[in-house]
Amino acid sequence: MSQPPKHLELTQVDIDFPTPNGPFKALQDVNLTFNKGEFVSLIGHSGCGKSTVLNIVAGLYQATKGGCLLDGKEVNEPGPERAVVFQNHSLLPWLTAYENVELAVKQVFGRSKSRAEMREWIEHNLSLVHMDHAMDKRPDEISGGMKQRVGIARALAMEPTVMLMDEPFGALDALTRAHLQDSLMEIQKDLNNTVIMITHDVDEAVLLSDRIVMMTNGPAATVGDILHIDLPRPRDRLALADNPQYNHYRHQVLTFLYEKQRKTEASPEVKQTTAELKVAPDTTQPEPKPEQKVKAA
Numbered sequence: 001m002s003q004p005p006k007h008l009e010l011t012q013v014d015i016d017f018p019t020p021n022g023p024f025k026a027l028q029d030v031n032l033t034f035n036k037g038e039f040v041s042l043i044g045h046s047g048c049g050k051s052t053v054l055n056i057v058a059g060l061y062q063a064t065k066g067g068c069l070l071d072g073k074e075v076n077e078p079g080p081e082r083a084v085v086f087q088n089h090s091l092l093p094w095l096t097a098y099e100n101v102e103l104a105v106k107q108v109f110g111r112s113k114s115r116a117e118m119r120e121w122i123e124h125n126l127s128l129v130h131m132d133h134a135m136d137k138r139p140d141e142i143s144g145g146m147k148q149r150v151g152i153a154r155a156l157a158m159e160p161t162v163m164l165m166d167e168p169f170g171a172l173d174a175l176t177r178a179h180l181q182d183s184l185m186e187i188q189k190d191l192n193n194t195v196i197m198i199t200h201d202v203d204e205a206v207l208l209s210d211r212i213v214m215m216t217n218g219p220a221a222t223v224g225d226i227l228h229i230d231l232p233r234p235r236d237r238l239a240l241a242d243n244p245q246y247n248h249y250r251h252q253v254l255t256f257l258y259e260k261q262r263k264t265e266a267s268p269e270v271k272q273t274t275a276e277l278k279v280a281p282d283t284t285q286p287e288p289k290p291e292q293k294v295k296a297a
């Protein structure tokens with residue numbers, strides 16, 4: 001008997017990028033399935049191919065081999081049911097924060113919501129990210145973190161089946177970041193949408209995720225390991241700080257990144273990479289020694 005189609009599926013994905021020195025194989029044999037309503041984080045060293053995976057699901061990149069299916073349909077172009085929050089906020093510079101969100105809302109709800117309903121919905125989503133006070137400002141009049149928040153509001157306002165988030169909170173201060181992480185968990189519980197989020201922050205990955213996909217270093221990067229985060233929801237960051245199971249998970253991610261997949265000295269990206277991975281001090285487990293982080297195997 002044939003299996004019912006998975007919600008979201010990447011099967012045997014390879015991608016070769018053309019370069020002046022011939023094709024560069026960024027991903028090789030990536031196989032991933034996502035359940036409806038699941039929160040999955042992608043983690044791995046800089047340049048391993050996380051954004052590339054996300055761009056394939058977004059329909060912005062086409063796999064060279066293999067492919068992506070959403071609810072049984074092949075993904076080969078972008079669509080409003082897959083909203084993206086990009087690594088570098090991507091707002092239209094000539095539109096205000098309100099108008100940037102409005103553009104997406106009109107695309108999705110232009111036929112089903114009245115003008116007043118759309119206005120209310122846009123304002124509601126901007127207030128979720130604490131941007132209602134600056135909604136009439138253009139991108140060049142607001143900070144990088146504020147631009148990122150508008151990008152998040154724009155994605156949320158589309159009520160997408162799948163939210164694709166590329167380091168969505170990377171540019172934010174710690175308080176705003178914590179507030180948005182909590183909001184995202186609540187919104188996701190209500191909407192039951194599938195979230196794929198790239199992060200360099202080990203604590204963020206464990207706090208938010210049902211599973212953490214840990215990627216090997218490129219070229220020809222692939223899925224190295226998948227960690228199931230079996231912590232009850234709702235999750236409270238303060239309570240989890242002393243939870244042994246939580247600390248066990250974060251230690252497993254650290255071990256993968258700094259022991260199994262540590263970058264070699266030959267790599268010019270190594271120092272930047274280890275600095276980029278945000279890790280709060282672990283009070284229960286020994287931190288990897290500095291030389292472990294950078295030395296070749």
Ligand SMILES: Nc1ncnc2c1ncn2[C@@H]1O[C@H](COP(=O)(O)OP(=O)(O)OP(=O)(O)O)[C@@H](O)[C@H]1O
Nearest residue numbers: 017018024026045046047048049050051052053218
């Ligand atoms: N359009 C492209 N053309 C050529 N090479 C590309 C292209 N996009 C990505 N690459 C290469 O593919 C590899 C993976 O890139 P990708 O942006 O997916 O990494 P990443 O894991 O998201 O890194 P970071 O954490 O720094 O954002 C890198 O070596 C990158 O240089």
Ligand SMILES: [Mg+2]
Nearest residue numbers: 050051087166
């Ligand atoms: Mg990236």
